[in-house]
Amino acid sequence: MIAFIDEHRDRFGVEAICRTLSATACGFITSRAYRAAKTRPTSARALRDAILIEELRRIHAENYGVYGVRKMHHAMVRAGWQIGRDQVARLMRAAGLQGVRRGRKPITTRPAGEPDTRPDLVERRFAAERPHQLWVADITYVRILTGFCYVAFITDVFTRRIVGWAVSAILHTQGLPLLALEHALLSTGASRGRQGLVHHSDRGAQGGFNRSSQHPLGITGGMGDGKQGLGEEDQ
Template sequence: MIALIDEHRDRFGVEAICRTLGATACGFITSRAYRAAKTRPTSARALRDAILIEEFRRIHAENYSVYGVRKMHHAMVRAGWQIGRDQTARLMWAAGLQGVRRGRKPITTKPAGEPDAHPDLVERRFAAERPHQLWVADITYVRILGGFCYVAFITDVFTRRIVGWAVSASLHTEGLPLLALEHALLSTGASRGREGLIHRSDRGAQYVSLSSSDALITAGVSASVGTVGDSYDNALAERVNGLYKAELIHSKRLWESVEAVELATKGGCTGGTPPACMKPSATALPRRLRRLTLTIRTQRPLRPDLGPKPRALQLPSCAVQRAQLRPLPLPYLLSASSTAEMQLRREEVRK
C-alpha cells in the first residue's frame, strides 16, 4: 500500500488516494498513518533481511547459481549464519533466486517478440475432405551424443502421412521448417499455387518469420497459426511427434549424431517397415462412416417371443471420434437378431 501511494502521490496527492482507498474493501490506511509509516525507522528484521539477501546473492553466484532452498540453507549455516529453512525460502523468493531443475527440455519453438497478423484458419478442426487440403507442421528434438538435434515434420491431415521432414543441428528457419516444406511440395507432387492448401503451425519464431511467410506465399499456401503456448491448437502435429519418438527414437538409448537420426528418419519414411506415425492410418474409417452419428440398423428377430423390433443404435459423436482412431469393436458389428439367437441357443444347451 505504501508503494502504491508513493507511485501515484505526485499525480493525485496523498489525501485523495487515501480517501479513495478508504471507500473500497481494501482501504485501511489514512494519510496520517502513511506519513507515520514514512517517518518510522527501519525495523531490525528489515535491516537483517537486506544484509541476508546480499549474502544469498553472493553465495548463490559462487555456486554457479544452481543451489535451491535446501542447499542454500546448508551453505548459509556453514558460513556462520543462524537462519531457518523457511526464512531461506522467503528471502530467496524476495531476491528472485531459485535452484536449477533437472530434466529440463530444450525449447524448440520460441514465440516471436512482435505481434503478427497470421490468422487461425483451422480452429482445432483437424479434418480434411481430400489430400493436400490441410498440412500440420511442428518441430521436435532428439538427444544425441553431442547434445541435441531437431526434426521438423509436415503431416497431411487427410491421409495422416508424413509428407515432408527435415533434420538439422540448429533451429534456423532456412535449414529446418523451410526445408521440410520444400520436401513436402516435391514428395507429394503438389503444384505450387494449389487452391485451398493450408499450412498449420504454432506461433513460433521459425514459422512466423519473414522468410517463412515469403516461402508460403511463393508456394501459394495459406498460413495458419495457433495461440502461444497452447499445444491443443496443434494437437495432431504433437501426436505425430509423440509417435515418432515412441516408435523410432526411443527404441535406441542414445543416438550418435545428426546423420544417424537423419538416416533412421529417412528409413522410416521411405523404406523398410515404417512406424505407424509415418504411414497412412490403418484404422481410418471409410468415408460413408465419417458422420457425427452412426446408425446401425438391425433386423427383425426370427421368433416373436424374443421381444419387439430393436431400435436403431445411435452412437454419440464422442464415440465416433474414438472410432476414427481404432476399428469398430465386434459388438457394434453384430446385429441384435444374431445376438438374440446366440442367447437362445445358449439357453437350449443349458436345458
C-alpha cells in the first residue's frame, strides 16, 4: 500500500488517496500513518533481504543464470549463508531470478506397430552362467551442450561389462543398434563361431533392435561364422 501511494501521490495527493482507500476493501491507512511509515528506519529483515538478494544475483550470474531454487539454495549454503529454501524462493521472485527449465526428454523406445511373433529366449530370466552367454541391449540419451546424443550399448549379463556401443548425434533407428552389435561381435571375438550366445533387446520399434540379431553379419561380411552362435531373438 505504501508503494501504491508513492506511485500516485504526485497526481492525487496523499490525503485523497488515503480517504479513497479507507472506503474500500483494500485496507485502511491514514496520512499520518503513511508519513510515519516513510520516516521509520529500515527493518533488520529488509536490510538482510537486500544483502541476500545481491548475493543471489552474484551466484546466479556466476552459474550462467541457469540455477533454480534448489541449486541456488545449495550454493548459498555452501557459501556460508544460513538461509532456507523457501526464503531463497521468495527472494529470487523479488529479484526476478529464475532457473532454466529443461526441455522435454527425448523418447528412445516406442512400441512397435505390429505384434512380434519371435520367441522370447530369455523369458525375463536375466542370468547367465558364463561370459558371452546372454547380451542385453538398450538405447539411451546423454545431454550435451548442443542438445542430446544417443548411445546404443550392449551389456554382458554375466560380467556386467559393456561389450559394444555406438554413439550418434541423431537417433538412427536402423543403424545405431546394429553398429553397437557389430562392435560387440568384433571386440569380443564372438563373430568367430561362439555357440549359445543370445542377444536380447526390448520390443520397441527402433529398427535395429526390431530385426534379427543375425542380420548385421550378412551385411558386413567376414563374420558369417558367427551366425550359428547367435540366438534367433531380438526383442
